[in-house]
Amino acid sequence: MEGEVTVETSVQAEWKRAIAERFKDSEDFVYKQLKRGGERAEILFVRTAADWQSVYEKLVLPFYDRNIAEHYEDYAASLPNRVQPKNLGDAMEKLAEGHVMLDTGRDIHMFVFRNQPQKDIREAAVETVIQGPLLAFSAEVDKNIMLLRQRCYQPSLAVDLMTVGSRSKTHVALLYDLEKADPATVAEIKRRIREIRMPVVQAVGQLSMLLGESPRSLIPRVLVTERPDRATLNLSQGKVVVLMEGTPFALIAPTTLFDFFSSMEDIYQHYFISRFLLILRYFAVFICLTLPASYVAITAYNPEVFRVELALSIAGNRFAVPYPAFLEVFVMMLAMELLLEASIRLPKAIGSAATTVGGLILGQAATEAGLVSSIMIIIVATVAISNFVIPINSMSFAVRVAKYGLLAGATLFSLLGLALGIALMIGYLASVDSFGQPFLKLFENDDRHVKTTQHQAGGDVRHSEEVS
């Protein structure tokens, strides 16, 4: 072989020690000693990144094969998938990537035994992107870990394996980047998982609630995603990814509000396009929350906000409608919610017909019968559409519910109720913590040292930790 490097024994031992040290937090790292009589060999690899079945076939079995036994070293050297590590760091990266290190006592070899991920990985169904990786997590933890390792060839990626559920004993894996993640946060998450006392834990959503971040609150504090690229990105930002057996979704904690509005698209498109889309998303949220409320607040209390033509047009439209504006809005939005909820469960065959009937015909007919004004249809349609501009489902639901609160505020208290309702929402979001990190904070990073929660602040009981 060209460029064969003969590594001396002490250096070999040092390498192995360093590697074992580096990977000690990854529970999928395997360091096996093969013994046969007087012969010794050691294998080091990452179980989820490397195709361990091949490793077994190609490296372990031959060691115990009588025919090859004495010539194991030559056998090893003859394997075609052998690579040369340049230095220790390179070796560690290769290990993280899925290579296998074999120490035959005389030499250290590294082999490529990468797992082939591309077959039977399903496509992303819930979070789609126009141009970008189209794959999603699967229901097996190992496969998911492999997917993540394949995108993130970092030896500093630590993997912790646990189980939750005293009866179901569902497997859970915690991944985080040793160099980037905050150890306190990681410890906290681990602690919370260990303290879960449910008999059966089935889905990642359930897990996220059991992790204890205010299950009664509307706002999600944990991000649920099916995309490995999003998980990888978050890992590199220092977040913790939790995978669970049986659910093709991953949990990401801690989060900030802006995570819920970011789509992976933002990174895959050009700068101005992604900025435009981001602004569009925030605008959509604003519309979705405030449009029904401001419609009621303005038409019922302050019609002078509109221009004359618009005011007269709305007044004309509403002429035939028998009930007050807020009731009209509320009923229409309820109808829209029913439609949306039903469309989840419709059988595929009826699906499109039902949407057409519900959306177009009923809306049109209702207007003509004088039950709703046509401007109401526009508002409800706009609200429904802008709701789904939000990339993450849980936040989308939160907004759907929150807008009724604003609607109530505007109906009862007019413009003041609307403005104060928005202020209250922002204030609440600002006071919320996600696993110790502030949830809503613009321009972060310059005051990491400032303590934001009760725990960190050193036990001043007189502050409330969050608002609710």
Added chain:
Amino acid sequence: MNRYFFYLVVLFFIAGTAVQQVVYLGAAYRGSLMSLLLAFAAGTLLLAATVRMYARFPRQGLPEIANGLLPRPLAAPFLLAQTALWFVTGAVPLLYISEISKRYINPDYATNEPLALFLAVIVFLVNMPSVKLLYFLEIILIFNVPLLVLLCFKSYFSDQLSSYSMLEAASRIFEAPNYGAFSAAFMLFTGCTALSVFNRSIAPDPAKMRYLPLLSFACFLLVMTAYFIPIGMFGADGVAQVNYVWFAVADTLRMQYGFIDRVLFVVLPMNILTTLAFALTAWHVGLEHWKSVWPAPRTVWGNLSLVYLPLAAMSAFLFVLENQLGFSRIARYANYWNLWHVPNVLIVLLLLWLAARPADRAAGGTGN
């Protein structure tokens, strides 16, 4: 880091302008311009002094300093006085905006309704950690300040502005200043005194504050705008007749090609948010002072009553005030209250200076 300090200063400016403008453009009109200029000078000095003083006590607020320096019988009344001052400072714009809401948004509001709504939001949000309040402030200001700047520009370029009226007002510059207008304008600059509580969470570093003169100048421009634009729109003689100056000026502007015709309805929500943020901040500071007077309670309910009883009491007090007194009288009392700002600031600075001296001597005068 320093930007949170910046937000505090700007907040006091924006939220205070609407209220104080009525004072210095009102009946106490003679000599206002000179008073404003003096207040600007004094305010800049205050800004610099406060930052330097507090920089000697990193991560400590006024309560800690006072409790450390003064014996208990002195510290407690001092802190209680501070509490009262901050609560009233926060309450005045609340009453003002409550009145505005009753006039401009919905005349059918019950007498206490807008106040109750503001208080409801304040009660929800006031007991959060100081840092979180600053984050909230950041968001509110980032949305409102550009609107405000836009408004100012729009009014400068309006062709209804009578420049001669403004010149006439400017020609009165050498009239003797009066204390009422001075303290009204001075109050606008007292944002930095909020450091008495926020110094615990942010630690503004004077060395990094080279932009302080710029900040002062921007504030000065805002004060001048708030002074001259109403005069330009309503005339030097007529401006004293206008009751709610800020909003009346906003009503004179039109966005002809915009979706909302009357600029007033852009300014109203903006003011509602900033006033809310201001009252929240002021009451938060007051609450922190209050908390420091008493020893830390050990039960959950003791804790809660410590915090929420004064809030409930203050709310009830404001209700009764609004019901019984009516706005014009409240406005007059509030003007008298303004007079306390200057002495209060001086006392606080004195305290800080006294507290810093021993440390100064001990450290061999390495202060700043």
Added chain:
Amino acid sequence: MRFLRGLSPKTAENLVKALIVAALLFFSDAGFNGYTDIEQRFFVLAMGIDKGTEEEPYEVTLKLSVPQPSLSSNNENEYLLLSKRSRSIAGAVAFLKAKAGKEFDFGHMRIIFIGDGLAGEPWLKTLDWFFRRRDVQNVAYVAVARPTAKEVLRLHPDYERIPANAFLLSFGSEGTESPYIVSTYLFDMHRNLFERGVDPVVSIVEALGRNQYEIRDSYVVNESGGKLELNAVETGLFNIFLMRSERSTLVVDDGLGMPFAMTADEIHLDYRFDMNPNRPAIVIRGDVYAQMEEASERVEPQRLADFERRAERHINEKMIQLLVKLQRNGFDPFGFGLRYRAAHMDQESEWEEWRMIYPNVSFSSRIRVRLSGTGTIK
């Protein structure tokens, strides 16, 4: 009580907060005050005040719009005109509200007419109701209606789709830009009525037969109730002086040659005080850049200078005539007094000084006219 002890601190706090908020809302009688759906309101789009009788000095006329189910299909301009005489404007409005049955919304009222009969009464008293009410926009237009506000409000030109919109188009910058129209906002009136040194000017809207109206003349008024009428040319000059109209047409018919008309594209005007104690003077200087708009015969470019000179003489003469007329009657719509006050620092005496000086001021006008072209033909 055990239940209360068992709560976590967060929940306990939320409970306390909820209680306080509930108490606040309960004791303030909050919620649903003043809810009126938009179709339950009558939008008052224009309002007029006329002179009434001895006992009931004001006759208030409101022009209300009746909402149409669909604005685009029927092009009808449905409106309702209500009128009432009363001792006060507020009283009349209250009575009419009872008569109409629905709530009045003044938020869209953009034009206020004062009848010709009332134009001589103190304007502060007449307009007081408008100044005080919060829902009347500060940017509502004020104008005088001739012969009565009721007549003018009754007009509905065919091209108008929203009641009183035609007036808005005339006064606002979205419609025409005529030098004969003086757009005065309500706050403008307020300012000029109070300010010593300026007198407000309002346009006169004259109702002609068959749903047509004309805006030509204007009044200068002062706060004690005096009024002075300016004819069309004078109104045009007023607008030019204050540089308020973007395009002005000047017709020169002075008998020194053929009459012609020109359009002024750009006008810069300024004036200067020449405060010689014996002979106070105000000197007006300016530049008018114009294009020839109409002429009776061919105009050679070389002869432009002749036309310029004629135009200059014409405009300067007319300007001085106007100024003298104003001076003799004691009105000052241009704000000379205000500027005098602005230039002087002595507050108490400056106004008295001015009142003595003003009747003796001599005016001189040096406006230059530049004709930049003869239009598209010579």
